[in-house]
Amino acid sequence: MRYETRGEVPAKRHVQVRRDGRLLVEEVLGFEGFSGNESILYHRHSPCRIKEVGTFTPVVREEWVPDTHVHRLTDTAPIPPGGDWLDGRRLLQFNGDIEVSVCKPTERRDGFYRNGEGDEILFVHHGTGVVETIFGDVPYRPHDYVVIPRGTTYRVEPDPGSGQVWLCFTTPGEIETPKRYRNRYGQLLEGAPYCQRDFHAPRELHDHAAEDGREHELVVRVRDGYQRYVLDHHPFDVVGWDGYVYPYTFNTDDFEPITGRIHQPPPVHQTFQGQNFVICSFCPRELDYDPQAIALPYHHSNVQSEEAIYYVDGQFGSRRGVDVGMITLHPSGLPHGPQPGLVEASLGVRRTEELAVMWDTFRPLRLTTLSREHDQPGYALSWSRDPETVG
Incomplete structure (x- = not known):
């Protein structure tokens, strides 16, 4: 990210800064020790202070450990x-x-x-x-x-x-x-x-100094759990900050899709990267413009990754029976691609209005009992001839 600053910050780091005659408390919030990106915040109170x-x-x-290894569809709407x-x-x-x-x-x-x-x-x-x-x-x-x-x-x-x-x-x-x-x-x-x-x-x-003296709960996620504290001051006591x-x-709406004469691979939709995963945005866009192009994704095998897609809006051209609010999961070791008949139906189509969020992970995903409750088991058979439903 680019450099940003808000409120009042001094001309130099690690120097005295006062507000109403009171020395402010400087906090360096940074990554990778002191080697990564950081921001410096100036507090009215010590950020260590708790009541x-x-x-x-x-x-x-x-966790839900399914008995079978198949493509899965989860309906989050219910x-x-x-x-x-x-x-x-x-x-x-x-x-x-x-x-x-x-x-x-x-x-x-x-x-x-x-x-x-x-x-x-x-x-x-x-x-x-x-x-x-x-x-x-x-x-x-x-x-x-x-x-x-x-x-x-x-x-x-x-x-x-x-x-x-x-x-x-x-x-x-x-x-x-x-x-x-x-x-x-x-x-x-x-x-x-x-x-x-x-x-x-x-x-x-916003200056919340007037709320000092009131108690506020702070929950901090640490060590794979949630630690609760009580503060005697409002935690939003920062009067200025700058950094990255x-x-x-x-x-x-601000994503500019990368398109081509023939079909582009999923990485062109990548929006963010994380540790052993990526997040992609499939946005409304013009489709491939070569007369012989097939606009839908080609069949591919997730040999070293898992692909999950959350459907946000529109009609996703390569899937039948998948509605808004559903999540498809195509696990590692199994090829996947458009369902029967959809490639033929897509020929000549020049635009899609679909919107979906995809996360590809490079280690297997584990499922919860909530996924089991909303699993649509028929999805695994939806590549059979002329399926009417996937539920």
Whole structure:
């Protein structure tokens, strides 16, 4: 990301800074020790200050180990809304590099949260609101990726009545733009499917000094669990910051699809990279323009990766019986491609209005009992001749 600054920061690092005669507390929030990207924040209070230490709750993952190894379809639409923006996240898939959850929050949560062991992405399928953070407010809208780096204290304020549906990613690694999109200085290249202007950093900071003295709950994810604390001051006490680490949004409407005379491989849709996985955005676009081109993906084998796709909007040309809100999982070791009859039906089609989010992992994905509850077992047979349904 590019350099950003908000509020008041001094001309030099690690020097005295005062507000109302009081010395501010400098915090360096950085990656890879002191070798990676960092931001410097100036607090009214020490970020170490807590009033009480609460309970520690381990993360519980209820795994489903299927009896068979097949292509799978999960329908998330029937998952009922409920919970808040943190406790309402319901885990579907995971491995050592990524957790994928669906969240349909309906309740308000007054406390604050910080992921101390990984980066997060909230993909907003439906809903509007604001992610309030120590870096400032990050408004969100449908089809936004909200990228939240580890160490960011935040809370979410969904707009009332906006019907929230999110796809949530958590990783112990870093979320970043693909290296091949960047030059040696870190700037996005002319050939990348987006530019720096498409990434939206936090807006203005808010001074919550008047709320000091009130108690606030802070939940921190650490050591594969959730540690609770009680603060005697508002955690959003930052009066200024600058650097390269901060939350931001990117909307799929700003993704510029890379197309060609013949079909382009899935990496052209890549949007982010993480530790042993990538995230891609299949957006509305013009299709291949050679008269002999086949616009749908060719059959391919995921020999060393797992491919999962969440369907956001439109009709996905290579799938029959897959609706909005469903997730296809094509596991390693099995070839997959368009279902029978769909290649012929696509010939001559020059545009698609589909929108989907894909994550490819390079280690096998494990499933939860929630995936079992919403599994559509007929999908594995949908490459048979003229299937009527996949459920």
